[in-house]
Amino acid sequence: MGSTLRLYLTCIRNTLHAAMCLQNFPCQEVERHNKPEVELKSSPELLLNPVVICRNEAEKCLIETSINSLRISLKVKQADELENILTKKFLRFLSMRAEAFQVLRRKPVQGYDISFLITNYHCEEMQKQKLIDFIVQFMEDIDKEISELKMSVNTRGRLVATEFLKQFI
Amino acid sequence: MACIDRASPALKQILLKLYRDSSSLIYSAEKSIEIDHHLYEFGSVEYHIQSQASNPLVAYLSLSIPPLCHGTLPNTLSSYTIEKIKGICPNLVEIEEPAREGFQLTLKLNLDHIPRNKDYVKVIEDISTIQSVILSSQLKEILWNVNSDDAVQGMYKPIKVVYHPREPFFVIRQPQKIIAIFPIRFKENSDVIIATAFFQELVDVGNSDKWIKTPPCSWSAIPPPELRGEAFEDLNTNGGFVSFEISSRHVEGNRLDKTVWNLLNFNANVRYHVKSTKGFIHRRMRKRLENLVQVLHQTNSEENEQTKQVKKHQGCRYTKKLVKSSKHTMKQRWRTLGRKIKRIPFRLKIHGFTRFRQRWLRFPKFSSTKYTKLE
Numbered sequence: 001m002g003s004t005l006r007l008y009l010t011c012i013r014n015t016l017h018a019a020m021c022l023q024n025f026p027c028q029e030v031e032r033h034n035k036p037e038v039e040l041k042s043s044p045e046l047l048l049n050p051v052v053i054c055r056n057e058a059e060k061c062l063i064e065t066s067i068n069s070l071r072i073s074l075k076v077k078q079a080d081e082l083e084n085i086l087t088k089k090f091l092r093f094l095s096m097r098a099e100a101f102q103v104l105r106r107k108p109v110q111g112y113d114i115s116f117l118i119t120n121y122h123c124e125e126m127q128k129q130k131l132i133d134f135i136v137q138f139m140e141d142i143d144k145e146i147s148e149l150k151m152s153v154n155t156r157g158r159l160v161a162t163e164f165l166k167q168f169i
Numbered sequence: 170m171a172c173i174d175r176a177s178p179a180l181k182q183i184l185l186k187l188y189r190d191s192s193s194l195i196y197s198a199e200k201s202i203e204i205d206h207h208l209y210e211f212g213s214v215e216y217h218i219q220s221q222a223s224n225p226l227v228a229y230l231s232l233s234i235p236p237l238c239h240g241t242l243p244n245t246l247s248s249y250t251i252e253k254i255k256g257i258c259p260n261l262v263e264i265e266e267p268a269r270e271g272f273q274l275t276l277k278l279n280l281d282h283i284p285r286n287k288d289y290v291k292v293i294e295d296i297s298t299i300q301s302v303i304l305s306s307q308l309k310e311i312l313w314n315v316n317s318d319d320a321v322q323g324m325y326k327p328i329k330v331v332y333h334p335r336e337p338f339f340v341i342r343q344p345q346k347i348i349a350i351f352p353i354r355f356k357e358n359s360d361v362i363i364a365t366a367f368f369q370e371l372v373d374v375g376n377s378d379k380w381i382k383t384p385p386c387s388w389s390a391i392p393p394p395e396l397r398g399e400a401f402e403d404l405n406t407n408g409g410f411v412s413f414e415i416s417s418r419h420v421e422g423n424r425l426d427k428t429v430w431n432l433l434n435f436n437a438n439v440r441y442h443v444k445s446t447k448g449f450i451h452r453r454m455r456k457r458l459e460n461l462v463q464v465l466h467q468t469n470s471e472e473n474e475q476t477k478q479v480k481k482h483q484g485c486r487y488t489k490k491l492v493k494s495s496k497h498t499m500k501q502r503w504r505t506l507g508r509k510i511k512r513i514p515f516r517l518k519i520h521g522f523t524r525f526r527q528r529w530l531r532f533p534k535f536s537s538t539k540y541t542k543l544e
Contacts, residue, residue: 082362082363085358089359089450100462101462141457145457152453153366157366160367161367162374164371164435165380167427
């Protein structure tokens with residue numbers, strides 16, 4: 001299990017390394033405007049082919065690149081209903097506070113749980129390698145956090161059940 | 170949580186204040202004031218506490234509580250319930266007949282009979298448990314007075330008990346045991362999932378060897394067979410059905426009150442657990458967000474420090490370059506100036522002046538690396 005995760009993350013890291021070649025490119029349609037082309041998708045010549053990296057049916061990563069921006073969308077594994085609601089709550093919580101992360105998108109792409117938008121300005125302010133490290137580390141942390149949350153909820157439930165049943169004795 | 174405690178916290182607080190005020194009036198000449206409080210609590214309970222200025226040592230407590238089971242129990246309190254109420258504090262509590270208008274029960278509290286030592290808190294707490302006493306006795310009556318005509322092929326008809334209007338539960342009497350079944354309903358889907366996880370843990374813990382003395386419990390998503398024939402609106406749930414099997418050992422002696430009170434408050438306990446779990450999840454998410462943001466800011470600050478150091482080194486090199494170049498140019502300029510001065514033709518020739526000029530009219534060499542310390 002751990003080895004498949006390593007391979008998955010390594011593949012994503014290498015793809016991001018290759019895809020994160022961004023440069024400043026003003027908008028071709030509107031003068032004096034500078035927009036992330038991956039969001040607009042108005043000029044096909046500025047877009048690269050999107051890449052989908054699947055670990056399994058439930059977990060995948062979509063990387064869409066353009067000349068001045070890069071969008072990474074993640075689908076996190078959800079084994080049961082409890083993980084489903086915990087993932088939704090947690091990722092929605094993070095998305096609503098996207099300004100704290102700078103590279104996080106407020107709304108995920110349809111079909112995915114969370115999305116990042118990296119522009120050439122981010123690459124100028126931050127180091128490319130550190131950005132890639134952050135995203136890969138984020139993916140690991142999300143999985144770990146969801147598992148810990150689930151375990152905590154079940155542990156709490158068990159403690160409360162024990163206390164409730166104690167009252168009958 | 171107020172609805173789970175046996176003693177009503179608001180009623181307890183008001184009675185304690187009444188008692189302390191009446192105690193202080195005995196020792197001081199302050200004028201007494203009238204008190205009139207209306208309280209509304211979980212379970213559609215209404216309290217009315219009244220004390221008159223003319224007689225501050227007597228207070229009247231009126232109570233209105235809907236019957237647990239409509240149809241099986243009358244609206245008025247039964248003799249068994251009244252006996253139980255009289256047993257709370259016999260010296261202190263008297264039942265007023267008839268009760269005040271709009272209430273089922275009015276009690277006269279003689280505050281001067283409350284002990285002056287530390288026990289007064291316990292006595293007032295016992296009086297505040299009056300609602301739980303009434304409910305417990307009503308549920309006991311329901312369980313004891315099941316009509317044998319209701320038995321069909323050995324199966325008794327389920328009795329619908331309503332503690333909260335939207336949260337009824339069913340009690341089914343069987344020869345060896347009593348089964349309490351709770352239909353669970355929640356408004357939000359996330360609440361249903363958290364509650365379902367809790368019920369699974371409850372069933373796991375209840376069926377373990379360590380907790381064999383507790384009532385066995387089970388959970389099912391579909392209505393159990395005991396509830397066949399009940400109204401559709403009662404069986405329409407999204408959280409499934411939780412069942413407890415109460416046997417004789419769970420209702421012996423003091424355990425009867427505990428069992429009855431736990432059953433009455435099971436729904437309230439579940440909702441409280443779901444609410445506090447959501448709060449816990451939120452706190453944890455907020456903490457995790459801080460950690461993740463900290464990592465990003467730490468990365469940014471490391472990058473900023475690195476760029477600052479690079480710029481600083483570049484700056485040092487630049488100033489060194491500037492200093493070096495300025496020294497060099499200065500020296501060159503002095504030399505050229507000296508040469509020019511030497512080449513200046515003098516119209517007047519003075520003997521020996523050339524030697525004087527060569528020896529004395531030289532620009533001194535300045536070395537910045539050496540310096541002589543002035544003493």
